[in-house]
Amino acid sequence: MKTMLTAIAVLLAAPFAAHAGADFVEGDKTFAGEAELGATLTTGNTDTSSIKGRLNLMQELGNWENQYLFEGLYKEDTGEVTAKRYYAGIQGDYKFDDKNYMFITGNYEVDPFTGYDFKSVVSAGYGHKFIDTGKVLLSAEIGPGYIYKSLDEEQTALRGYDSEDSVVGHGVMNFAYEISESSKFTQMFVADYGESLEGRSETAITANIVGALAMKFAVIVRYNSEPLDDKKSTDTETNMTLLYAF
Template sequence: MKLTRAVIILSVASFPLVASGQDSDWEGEAELGVLITTGNSEETNLKGRLALLHETERWRNLLEARSAYTEAEDETTAERYRGQAETNLKFSGHQYLFLRGSYEDDRFSGYDFRSSATTGYGHRVWEMGEKSFLDLSAGVGYRYNRFEEPDEDYGQYEDEVIGRLAGHFDFALSENALFRQKLSTEIGLQDNNTITESETSLQASVVGDLSMKLAYRVTHVSDAPPESEKTDTETSVSVLYGF
């Protein structure tokens, strides 16, 4: 059932990929590293990530999947899976319309799963060269989360209309080094539960298509499930392979 929900949400967000994909020119990166977490799961574990980008004159399509898993003495101590897809329809210079879907299954967050689908307007407000830019976007959508245990206020499910604000900043420090900052917040317009995510990273080329990456990620849930921490952090050191 979880896999089915994930496929439905990501399919809704990425259906224009087939229509816009006039060629097979995709770029991507595969990532493997060590992840240190605090909050609902305090562990050192392995992380994996795959990200794909396809861009044409009119469309920009992004897909990402990530996971983290740790097992100690035959007991699972951390388990997290996440997928997201976004497609952008570009118009009038650097402006675009976006459609986005995300799904996350974090075994120790108090949620059985979290999911959302949003659409709205974005603008590349600054660009310098091929690697430095600032994208800002705003939109509305729908959130559907299932709790591990029934909540006294919401029951088994939390569903509501949400507003989404996001920013993505890339800055090329040199030909071989890149600073990246991503920030997003999804605000519940009925129950006022706000989920904010920030990821700061620095990556540098090592040799050929291999790079090293240092990243710090923070997730804050303003109205977290009972007996769950509101803030989770992840610090990671990983190797990237670009293709």
């Protein structure tokens, strides 16, 4: 656990420490983001509620491009919580040129329905943009990483230990296509392979409504080749949300 905390601390500081001595003018700084929110509520014979929120922030600091991502999902059915997931991630990309970069990334995820209190991954490596025309983007990243998973009380009692960790191979693929001036298709794959294979896929279509406001439809699939006990290998999540870009 100390190793993980140290790694995350280094990760959070790296993009800023590396840039601290750089000379740049105020105009070189850019900052942008997207805020996303979706919710449902039913009352009467059935009482259900759900909320999905996402905040994606992008920042440029000289040769560094930094991303900060926060997600939350909560669902309740007749007073019983049926889904709860929180995610926070940060990534710093150091650009060598327009197509090649070095990345360092880390994330922290809480999902009590998997049998773990939390899961965290840190990794670093090389990234390359195969296509970047403004209308089409295809990029990939690969590098070594480290995953740490903390078991909940029930799983700890069953197994006799409270955590799992391993070195992993980390890979990412991103594809984006601008269908029209007002709509966009994106596809993302993330995989961490060590003692087991854990992956995430997000397929989304975004269509502008007016100005900076858009509607987003997304299907997210999470996969674990070795889930705990009676847990399932695959989780799917389908969302329709409003997205505001700034």
